[in-house]
């Protein structure tokens with residue numbers, strides 16, 4: 318069911334991946350634009366309309382109540398609550414290291430002060446997926462770095478379940494990690510609501526979080542009008558494996574990401590024909606037992622592949638071009654190999670670091686760039702929830718010393734207004750203003 322690609326097939330596959338990266342989004346932009354326009358104009362009414370159309374729920378109140386949150390704490394499985402708390406600790410421990418303090422300094426011998434001030438984004442909107450699965454882990458992955466950054470108001474949105482409720486684990490995770498308001502809305506209509514604001518849902522300054530193709534395309538569309546973290550669309554895994562890798566583990570890890578979405582992509586790149594064939598057979602074997610078989614089969618058939626190369630360095634080259642969201646290194650030399658990886662959202666090394674360790678528990682963020690955007694984007698972090706402001710102070714003496722350089726630079730750009738802003742001060746010092754006219 319998963320194709321094996323050999324020889325020149327790898328290049329063709331790479332071309333197809335590149336084409337798909339833009340085509341998938343182009344295919345949904347019309348639908349997404351319609352929803353975004355409607356939400357911008359008709360606000361809550363449009364949110365309700367599309368929630369009915371896409372999630373089959375007729376909602377009076379879009380906001381989750383305090384009572385619903387209290388109930389969630391009563392119904393949640395106590396063991397799951399403990400697990401959520403442990404994961405929260407690990408995620409906090411990892412992200413606290415990302416906190417920045419900014420800096421100020423005086424260049425030696427000069428009466429100048431320069432600095433970078435760090436301020437949190439005041440209002441952040443976090444998207445928690447809830448279509449084909451509900452993601453309490455994503456609540457932690459987005460709210461914790463926002464909280465560490467010092468975001469004042471965290472607004473969370475997530476699609477309602479068919480009965481109009483939100484899963485207790487999602488509400489509990491949100492409450493534990495300091496989310497301020499929760500709204501029952503997902504998809505492009507949710508992104509539109511956060512970007513433009515509605516009667517019930519506040520407009521935010523930045524939207525973070527992963528989602529399906531509609532969510533990711535909507536974030537792309539509103540980007541610039543509000544900030545977004547990255548394109549975090551349907552999940553991807555690429556595994557580089559050598560002849561020593563365990564085929565059953567590889568197949569299980571490919572399935573783990575394929576089960577997210579028919580549009581998810583699971584790819585094995587190996588220098589071993591034997592491993593390729595074993596994994597193909599293992600996939601068939603493991604699939605027969607899985608609940609989400611239908612989604613997995615579509616994902617593996619459409620986006621999945623097993624690519625056989627001549628060497629591990631060719632595997633790395635291909636992986637760097639694909640720039641996967643998750644990269645597993647199942648090779649004897651993973652502690653050497655990771656140094657040649659240039660583009661990947663997260664790297665998992667060795668056979669006891671399967672991708673789900675990162676999805677739920679290890680601490681690094683699972684909100685990661687997809688569709689090859691790991692070539693220029695990074696894992697979600699505290700940095701996504703701060704802004705940097707520059708600070709500049711020059712004393713009179715300091716400006717005197719640099720005035721001619723600044724004037725010269727401005728005149729070269731033909732911007733005499735800029736030059737004059739310095740010259741007016743220089744002339745004042747030399748008492749040389751004739752009739753108030755500037756040169």
Ligand SMILES: NC(=O)c1ccc[n+]([C@@H]2O[C@H](COP(=O)([O-])OP(=O)(O)OC[C@H]3O[C@@H](n4cnc5c(N)ncnc54)[C@H](O)[C@@H]3O)[C@@H](O)[C@H]2O)c1
Pocket residue numbers: 348371372445446447448449450452455476502503504505506527528529530531532548549550551552577578581642683684685686687
């Ligand atoms: N990259 C990452 O960091 C990361 C992390 C977690 C999950 N994910 C991905 O998030 C996604 C979650 O997807 P999901 O579907 O389960 O939940 P979701 O919340 O992302 O999407 C559900 C919403 O999509 C909208 N929708 C569905 N069909 C539509 C249609 N035909 N037209 C318009 N809108 C439509 C609906 O509004 C629905 O509420 C998966 O693709 C998963 O792989 C990615």
Ligand SMILES: N[C@H](CO)Cc1c[nH]c[nH+]1
Pocket residue numbers: 452454455551552553574642676677683684685
């Ligand atoms: N693998 C997803 C990121 O692509 C994150 C996740 C959450 N829960 C399970 N998986």
Ligand SMILES: [Zn+2]
Pocket residue numbers: 552573574577673676
């Ligand atoms: Zn996952």
